[in-house]
Amino acid sequence: MQPRHAIVLLALLAGCTNSKLEQPSQQPAAQMDASSFWEWFSTNRDTVALNMRSSDPSTIQKTLGDVDERLQLVAPGVSFLYGNNDGENEFVATARGDRDAIPNVHALIESAPLIEGWKFTAFRSPSEDHERRIKMGDLTLAVSDVSFQGFDLGEKGLGITLYPDGMTEDRRELYQRAAITLMDHTIGEYDAMVLIDSLRVDPLSGIPEGSQTIPLAELREFLHEVRGLNDP
Secondary structure, three states, X not given: OOOOOOOOOEEOOOOOOOOOOOOOOOOOHHHOOHHHHHHXXXXXXXXXXXXXXXXXXXXXXXXXXXXXXXXXXXXXXXXXXXXEEOOEEEEEXXXXXXXXXXXXXXXXXXXXXXXXXXXXXXXXXXXXXXXXXXXEOOEEXXXXXXXXXXXXXXXXXXXXXXXXXXXXXXXXXXXXXXXXXXHHHHHOHHHHHHHOOEEEEXXXXXXXXXXXXXXXXXXXXXXXXXXXXXXX
8 A cells, every 4th residue: 555645755866050060080981881870970960950950051051061971981972961841850862863872872771770850761752742843043943844855765775855944055054953853853863863864954945846845744654654664
């Protein structure tokens, strides 16, 4: 049975108060393991949560950097993201698009201890909020502002091109970051890494003449149809 998405895969046409965290020990990296990170994190968990809820962007960035610096000693390629849902703190381990870091994400979260008030998650989870919007600098972009096309790259696999409304060449980097962030929130970080082999972000003028695009909200379903997978 043909997938509901009628679009045919196209041939590729173109290429608060700043609290201080306990400083990492000077133990050599070769001697570090996940338990040492979690011991440090458990000691600093309240400070991390307080700093990540700060209204001062520099406090948030400093805390992210401090946690990531420690993480690199035990789980190379893995970074920390923070969430808070109904008063529960969430530690999200992200590979930031690096497939080679996937095993390190799994290993880190599997070794996480039980810490009251914290939830530990591997990868950014997909969201059902198709009205979601993000703000980066003076740019506000919503899921509904982005469409996509799928491209058959032959032996190189599946390519996806995102088309955000309003994108201009002089602001390409900003639109790329915003569109990719919305994509990760829509389909989940893990699927974005393992199901998409090549990713581009182009302005609407880059849409091949006579072809159609699909709303970003439908990308998860599209990927699972094309790859022959079922949602868990």
